Amino acid sequence: MRALIISDSHGDTKRFEKAISATMPDVIIHLGDIERDVEYLEAVHPEIPLYAVLGNNDPWVRREAEKVIELEGVKIFMTHGHLYGVWDEGARIAKRAEETGCTVALFGHSHVSVDKIYDNVHVFNPGSISRPRMGEYSVGVMEIEKGEVKFALCDWL
Template identity: 25%
Template sequence: MRILILSDIHGNLDALKTILDSERYDAVWFLGDLTDYGPEPHMVLDTLRDLRPEVWVMGNHDYANAHGVDCGCGEKTHDLSVYTRENITQKLLTKEDLEFLKSIPLYREIRMDARDFYFVHGCPADPLYGYMFDFMPECMRNEIGGMIHTDILLFGHTHFPVRGIKENVEYFNPGSVGQPRDGDPRASYGIYDGEFHLRRIKYPVDRVVRKLENLVERRDYLERLKSILLKGKV
C-alpha cells in the first residue's frame, strides 16, 4: 500500500490539488491544519472529506476555528493567523463545517505492518501546540505524564519536514503542503510504502497570490502572506 501523508495545508487548495493530481496513492493520512492563512479553507475541507483519510488528527488552527479560541501559534505569524481566521476562514466555513472540525480527534494510534503508529499534530505531550523540530524524548508523554511507547511517530505543525530514528522510535514530519517555511516554497508532503519518503512539488503559487489579493484588504498583511508563499519562509 502507498500512503500519501499531508499536513498543514492552510487553505491552499492549489498546492493540495497539485499533489493529488501528480501523486499515486492508495490511502491518505492527514496530520492537521487545513484552515487559516490561505484563501480556500472551505474547498480544502471539502476535498479532504472526499478523500476520506484513514487517519485525520486535529490541528491547532482547526481547533481555534471550531471552538472560537486562539490558535496558540508562533509570535511571528500570530497576527496573520488571527486576521485570516476572522476575515477568510470564519466567513467561508459553514456551521456544519465547524461542527465537523469539532469531531476530529487530537491523536490516533494504529497498528500496521507489525508496528505501532502514533499520529499527532504537535507532539504527544502537547497535541495542538507543542513544536517538535526534531525528536524530543520529553515530548513522548501523554496528558497525565505517562510515557508513550510507539514504533513510529508522525507529526506536523512546524512546517519543517524531518525524518529520523532515535531511541528506537522512527519519526516523520512531512512538512507543510500549503505554507512551507523551511526556505523551499514548493509544497511538501510524504509517502509511506513500508518506508517513509519526503517529497516536494512546485505548484501555481501565483494563482494563490491572486486569490489572496481579492480577499486581504490590509496591504501589510497581504505582502507578508505573499512573501511566505513565494520564499517559503517567515
C-alpha cells in the same frame, strides 16, 4: 502499501491533486491545521481512507488531537505537535509514541520537515503543503512493505 502524509494545509488544497496523482496513495494521513481540507478530501476522494488529527487552528474540526493507527502491522502515532513542542525535532513526540507502543511517529505544526530515528521510533514531519517555513511546499510518502517502513519527502509540488 503507501500513505500520503499531508500537514498544515491551512485551507489551501491547490497542491492536493498533484500530490495524490503523483503518489497514488492507499491511504491519506493529514496531521492537522486542516481547516476545511478534510471535507475536500472526503468529497473528491471518498475511495481513499483518510486519517486525520486536529491542529491548533482547527477548533471546528471533529477529530482527536492524537491517534494511534495500525497499517500492515505497524503502529503509528499521529499528532499535530502543538501539544508537545516541535522544535526538538520530534524528541518528545518520539517518547510519547514509544509509550503508546508505536514504532512510527508523525507530526506537523512546525512547517519544517523532519526525518529522524530515535532508538525504536522513526519520526517524520512532512513540512507544509501550503506554507513552508524553510524550503519548498512538501508532503511525505510512507511505504510499508513486510513491516519495513520507508519515508520520502516530496518537495516538487
